[in-house]
Amino acid sequence: MKSLSFQVAGLCASSFVAMAMMAGTAVAQSYPETTVRIVVPYPAGGTADAVARTLAGGLSTKLGANFIVENQGGASGMIGTTYVSQAAADGYTLMLGANNIFSILPHVSETQVDPLTALVPVAKVADSQRLLAVHPSLPYEDIDAFLAHIQESDDLNYASSGIGSTPHILTEFFLSEVGGEMNHIPYPGANPALNDVLAGYVDVMIDTVVIPQVEAGALRGLVVFGSERLANLPDIPTLEEAGLTGIPASGWTGLFAPADTPVEIVAQLSDAIAELYEDEAFRASVTNLGVAPDFQEYETFQQSILSDSQMFGEFIATLDIEE
The missing domain is CATH 3.40.190.10 (Periplasmic binding protein-like II)
Incomplete structure (x- = not known):
């Protein structure tokens, strides 16, 4: 009887996992069904805001739903970050944020949420x-x-x-x-x-x-x-060309979702952005915002974020920062 009970439990568990996977696939297949908000945790008019609006336009066309931008600036980006982290993990509230939120702020002051665990990366979209x-x-x-x-x-x-x-x-x-x-x-x-x-x-x-x-x-x-000279200022060398190594060359901007967002939705968004970046006209529209288009899918991006955070965290620990 003991053996049978374990067999029954195992079958139930397997059935539950299978049903959960099927449910996740069904959600992804129907996503997005309504308007998707991309929250920018900075005031309107900045570079991140412009990148978000360009990305929203591309995703609206690619996925056939309305992607809109909503600005929730304040506290160096943490007001909008906290808001998105507490939203439903259904793919309908996203965030377009920069590296300062993930790599710097948690090492400088106490934050209401830990961005590294409260959000999941969808894709890196640009280098600044x-x-x-x-x-x-x-x-x-x-x-x-x-x-x-x-x-x-x-x-x-x-x-x-x-x-x-x-x-x-x-x-x-x-x-x-x-x-x-x-x-x-x-x-x-x-x-x-x-x-x-x-x-x-x-x-x-x-x-x-x-x-x-x-x-x-x-x-x-x-x-x-940056890794390359600026197109409009070709005579100014990069850090590497000047013989200056070991210095972070740029910042980044990426798209994020609340933790526990189904991986199928994250992957669908990431794939859609990858397809957008295959279009030279779309890449040019991003370049015209003063940033360098640089796509990374969500798994690679996650590793980059963790490495970035560790590097800045170790350096910030050596500073005497008083807010």
């Missing part, structure tokens, strides 16, 4: 290339002259979009690797920081928002934080 720019009144014509100065003196200052922001941590990472010093001046956002750099009140900034200003001649670009 940054540029180290200086005010044109400064005498540095190339990165070597700039490095020589900050390695000998600490009289320059740099602006960032806030304490614990990606530009802040990235600049400190850069200074640590090159053996240089600058004074940090944090701002409540990238635009206020940029305005003071343009006005000459602050000397240096590493960010995406400086790129148009360098193109216009308002600032001088010295080195690209």
Whole structure:
């Protein structure tokens, strides 16, 4: 009788798993049946917002449902992140977020939820290339002259979009690797920081928002934080070309879903984005937003996120950050 009871239990368990798999497949086959929201945990008008709207348009066409963008900015992205993490895990509430939420914020301050466990990756969609720019009144014509100065003196200052922001941590990472010093001046956002750099009140900034200003001649670009030179600024070398290795080259942007979202839905979304990126016109529309299209399916993306978080976590632990 004991043997029979185990056999019956085993059969019941097998039947339950089979039914669950069939249910998941059925859900995926009918998904999406209604409007899908892509929450952007930053204010409207930024790069992530623009990427989300481009992606929403592509997915609407590809999957035959309405994908809309909803901005829920605040707390460096954690308000929107917390909201999505608490949404139903049915694929109808997604998030388009950047690396700061997953790789930096959890190591800088306590967060209401742990993004690494509260959300699951769907796909990486872009890399954000940054540029180290200086005010044109400064005498540095190339990165070597700039490095020589900050390695000998600490009289320059740099602006960032806030304490614990990606530009802040990235600049400190850069200074640590090159053996240089600058004074940090944090701002409540990238635009206020940029305005003071343009006005000459602050000397240096590493960010995406400086790129148009360098193109216009308002600032001088010295080195690209990215794997390739910028198409509109082909004379500015990358970190690697300048002989600077071991420094994170860029940030990333990706699509996420609440934890426990059926893997069939995650895979369906990931596959749809992969197909979008096979279209050169769609890739060009992403490139025109000032980011580099870079697709990774959800499993590969998950490993990249964990590696990224570990690297930044180990470095941030060496800093004295006071919010």
